[in-house]
Amino acid sequence: MSTEANAWEESGPASSWISRCAGTMSFLLTCWKVNLAAAMEYRMSFFLMAGMMFINNFMWLFFWSLFFGRFQVVNGWELNDVMMLWAVTAGGFGWSNMLFGNFTRIAPIVSSGQLDVYLSQPKPVLLHVLASRMSLTAVGDFVFGLVVYALAGNHSLTGLLLFLLGLLISGTLFIGVITLAGCLAFFIGNADGLAQQMFNSFVALSSYPSDIFKGMAKTLLFTLIPAGMISYIPIGLLRGIEYDFAWKAAAATLVFGMAAMLAFKLGLKRYASGNAITLRG
């Protein structure tokens, strides 16, 4: 104990913060490595699930190609924009679900008392929960996003950087909004159905061109249910940067991320452990 105190005095708070960050990063890397190893244990199932998700997304693009075959431009959107919308949405959803795959399962984890196992370990609880699972289908989503970018995206350096920024915004927004919905379980008990519903709706809304919505619906999509911040990326970021949209999207990502962390922290204070004995697989 005294050694630790001396080290603190000698190195100062900045150095301690850096070493904590490095520790957390190394912990995250270990989580991801273990998750990948677990997925690879059932290799056939892994490739099958990822492949099916790829086909699923491809079928949606097939629908859109038929739709735009009939109507070339819909409220300023063309087939290429919708392809990039799917690249950003599927790609963002893919990386977030690969690295932080439990963000879609916060509500059942809380309501079934499975948080106990995370609370007993000396790591940031929310981060630990999120990184403890890797979605197999998400790999298909992520690869799909990259393939569609390769087919329809802007391959210049600026285009690539903007696409990566789009992926970052969409993935982080997915994590923030859906974690926030999952945190309802702390406050209203069994919120599995409601959280699942919010998840489905958010994902569905973010995969349609934002400009088909008007009035109140459009306002909601850019504020309370920020699916519009994802679905407008092909126009507001990839076609050409609209700075007004870009900073609002970045701010929304930050606000929803912080809100999710705050809701989880407040929720933990209300969390009452059950007597379920759980182990991490």
Place this chain on the structure above:
Amino acid sequence: MRTPRRLFGYRNASLAAGGSKAGAVARITIRQQMAYKTDFIMRASFLLMILYVFVQLWSAAYDGDHARIINGYTLKQIIWYLVFTEAITMGVPALCGIIENEVKSGDIAVRLIRPLSYVGYHYAAYLAEAVFRFFVHLAVGSAIAWLCVGPPTFGMGWAGLFSLTFGAITVAFVLNMIVALCAFWVEETRGMEFVLHKLQFTVGGMLLPLDLMPEPLRRICVWLPFQAMLYFPARTAVNIDAAPIAEQFAIQAVWILLLGALVMWMYKRGVSRLHVNGG
């Protein structure tokens, strides 16, 4: 010695007994469905959201022009078409998951010793659940379509919808059953179910009527069973004058017979190689 009259008597009695068992299975299934009200509300709210998105999408495609006709469809007809296809799609139960779990867990042993055909049992339960859910989703979908594009003034189209929906649900059953029975040979059928659903979404005409598809694709779709599941009832409902009703009934019947025969063949082959431990 049995006389033909006694033989027919046995046959009629056997059919009546089978019918009464199937009726009992259907009643129990509907009671089970009534018990999960929250699940229904969740599904209904998702349907409302999806249909709202479709209304926005198609209104944008039609530039909000309710009088414009594209390949025989006005905006109102398209929206109601989508209500009908969504009601049928969301009405169809997840048969593959049920049968896969029965085979994996060994629960199938309990079903096989019952004095009721295994496929028949699932058809009765499936039909009851599908019809019940179809009407619930139809009511929910109708509410939003009515509000957005006006009342469904389709006259005899409604009769066409209801009569073809029975065949559509049966075609969906045999298609799903073929995939589900693969559980006798392979461990995981979800992937194949996934592909089946996507085929229904696209070449089945769930999201886009076949009339709006390019001609070469439409020609291919005509030879597939998926159109009999969604396109036939929905198109007939919104545009009964253009629908060859007798031909559609005949196509549904042919697919049900062909695919039904395949189901029975697969079931006989599959069940003969089944080894159940537990259950």
